[in-house]
Amino acid sequence: MKILGLTGGIATGKSTVSQVFRHERIPIVDADRIARQVVEPGQPAYRALVRTFGEAILHPDGTLNRPRLGQIVFADEQLRRRLNAITHPAIRRQIAWETLGHYLRGEPLVVLDIPLLFESRLDRFVSDTVVVYCPEDTQLHRLMARDTLDEEACRQRMGAQMSMARKCELADHVVDNSGEREVTQEQTVC
Ligand SMILES: CC(C)(COP(=O)(O)OP(=O)(O)OC[C@H]1O[C@@H](n2cnc3c(N)ncnc32)[C@H](O)[C@@H]1O)[C@@H](O)C(=O)NCCC(=O)NCCS
Numbered sequence: 011m012k013i014l015g016l017t018g019g020i021a022t023g024k025s026t027v028s029q030v031f032r033h034e035r036i037p038i039v040d041a042d043r044i045a046r047q048v049v050e051p052g053q054p055a056y057r058a059l060v061r062t063f064g065e066a067i068l069h070p071d072g073t074l075n076r077p078r079l080g081q082i083v084f085a086d087e088q089l090r091r092r093l094n095a096i097t098h099p100a101i102r103r104q105i106a107w108e109t110l111g112h113y114l115r116g117e118p119l120v121v122l123d124i125p126l127l128f129e130s131r132l133d134r135f136v137s138d139t140v141v142v143y144c145p146e147d148t149q150l151h152r153l154m155a156r157d158t159l160d161e162e163a164c165r166q167r168m169g170a171q172m173s174m175a176r177k178c179e180l181a182d183h184v185v186d187n188s189g190e191r192e193v194t195q196e197q198t199v200c
């Protein structure tokens with residue numbers, strides 16, 4: 011089975027590209043979805059987060075207040091490392107488990123959509139890497155519009171990741187998502 015590692019910077023367009031694969035009925039393992047599942051109430055990572063960051067990171071109904079935790083960890087690298095140390099082992103296990111499931115079903119190709127593919131050195135386990143690129147200004151504006159965050163908060167989130175230039179250097183393939191979605195989709199089909 012071929013494993014394609016799909017990555018990029020925050021809001022450069024991974025989901026937009028992964029939709030093309032989904033449309034082709036290629037299975038996708040989505041790390042952002044898994045990252046949400048492993049912190050649902052009752053999960054071991056949820057309990058570890060509450061022990062580490064306190065109940066201020068919870069909504070009144072006990073679910074994780076993601077914007078609140080985001081404000082905390084994207085403003086402080088040490089705290090972000092603690093968050094990663096709690097969540098990443100569980101995320102990696104679930105990625106491996108789901109990938110194995112696709113292998114056992116005889117799928118010829120699976121796409122791993124992982125924002126931190128290079129930062130977490132998971133690129134070692136994939137056959138090929140695809141980086142979705144757009145210029146920093148475009149990334150900033152798309153992120154501000156999508157997540158309704160102010161410019162400083164967006165820059166903090168972008169600064170928490172490896173630079174786009176370095177990701178493009180490391181990539182086997184770069185998809186340029188600077189223009190219209192249709193142009194991006196055509197590159198992905200190739
Ligand atoms: C901090 C949290 C609660 C903020 O939640 P929120 O709903 O606002 O954002 P969401 O999870 O949708 O992430 C949006 C994007 O932020 C970036 N991002 C998320 N976590 C991190 C991180 N630890 N370091 C750098 N970038 C990150 C990714 O590009 C991701 O696609 C959440 O991102 C989280 O739990 N992060 C830790 C798990 C993780 O590393 N996830 C990334 C995929 S493995």
Ligand SMILES: Nc1ncnc2c1ncn2[C@@H]1O[C@H](COP(=O)(O)OP(=O)(O)OP(=O)(O)O)[C@@H](O)[C@H]1O
Binds near residue numbers: 018023152153
């Ligand atoms: N080619 C495009 N033209 C205009 N807007 C776009 C284009 N591609 C993506 N967008 C918009 O930019 C935002 C970010 O795109 P998307 O959610 O696909 O990025 P992502 O890389 O998956 O982000 P994240 O890693 O943060 O989850 C979305 O609001 C999306 O609708």
